[in-house]
Amino acid sequence: QNMFVESVKPRFVPIGEAFEDLEMAASNRSTFYKNKPGVYIQWNLDFPSWHRLMDHDVSQLPKLFREDDEWMDRCFSSDQARSDWQRGTHWRMLLIGSQGSGMFGHKDILRTSSWQVQVSGYKRWHICSPSQDGNMYTAGDVDAFSPDYQKWPKFKSANCIDDVAAPGEMLFYPKDYWHQTEVWPGEDGRPSISVTGTA
Numbered sequence: 001q002n003m004f005v006e007s008v009k010p011r012f013v014p015i016g017e018a019f020e021d022l023e024m025a026a027s028n029r030s031t032f033y034k035n036k037p038g039v040y041i042q043w044n045l046d047f048p049s050w051h052r053l054m055d056h057d058v059s060q061l062p063k064l065f066r067e068d069d070e071w072m073d074r075c076f077s078s079d080q081a082r083s084d085w086q087r088g089t090h091w092r093m094l095l096i097g098s099q100g101s102g103m104f105g106h107k108d109i110l111r112t113s114s115w116q117v118q119v120s121g122y123k124r125w126h127i128c129s130p131s132q133d134g135n136m137y138t139a140g141d142v143d144a145f146s147p148d149y150q151k152w153p154k155f156k157s158a159n160c161i162d163d164v165a166a167p168g169e170m171l172f173y174p175k176d177y178w179h180q181t182e183v184w185p186g187e188d189g190r191p192s193i194s195v196t197g198t199a
Contacts, residue, residue, distance in 0.1 A: 015043060022098055022191060038101030040183070043094040046083035047072075050092045053195075092197045097121075097183035105180035106139035112198040113174045118165040121185045121192030125171060128160035128178040136178050144180045165194075172199075 022039045045053065054067075068091075076082045086092055090110060105126065108114060116123075126144035128136060135158035136142065142152045149156045160178070165171055167186065173179060183192035 015041075018043075022096065039096075039098045040101035040103065041094075041096040043096070044087050044090060045092045045094060047079045047086055048083070050086065053094065090196075090198055092195070095192075095194045095196055097123075097192045099185055100182060102182040103180065104140040105136070105142055105144050105178055107176050107178055110198055111175055113172065114196060114198055115170060115172045116165070116194050116196040117170045118167050119193040119195060120167055120188075120190045121183060122167075123165045123192055123194060124162070124182045124184070125165060126160060126162050126178075126180040127173055128158055130176040130178075132158045132160060132178065145182055 018039070018041045022041060043049075072082050076085065089112070095116075102123070107130075124145065135154045135156075137152055137155065142148075142155045144155075144160070144162070147155050185191055
């Protein structure tokens, strides 16, 4: 569902059901969340699913982020152990969103940096370093793309980055960086699709 505020929690559904809802979102018929249209799918990939994805053309993704087998073979005894670790750390995820969906402003709870490659469509990012903590309030308070400065006056002083990732572009941010996203489909109408992971 569209996670545009902190109180909206993810729903865990079979991926086929999520894709059906994504198709319905184009006509504002999403069944999961109706207060703000849009479907945002976060697919936390297990080890076999990641390998199936890598069988397709992923030339936008640097080799460093495509191939984990060498070190994983040394560290894990089975594909199940690799999968459990990948899901637990959000090591590799596929993010798919319809018009206007995305994620509220927050810091990740994992103690790692993150990267994201835009495959199709576009994703708008608002990113702030931890040095701006005093201007950010708490997760989900401020909509960085339409801030209410009367309600959140310190946010007006925040020194942050607001930019759009296009297909083929990669974004990296260190741990504890604030970030908010909003996705837009591509010119061909395909949803925004990005591959993300921790590092």
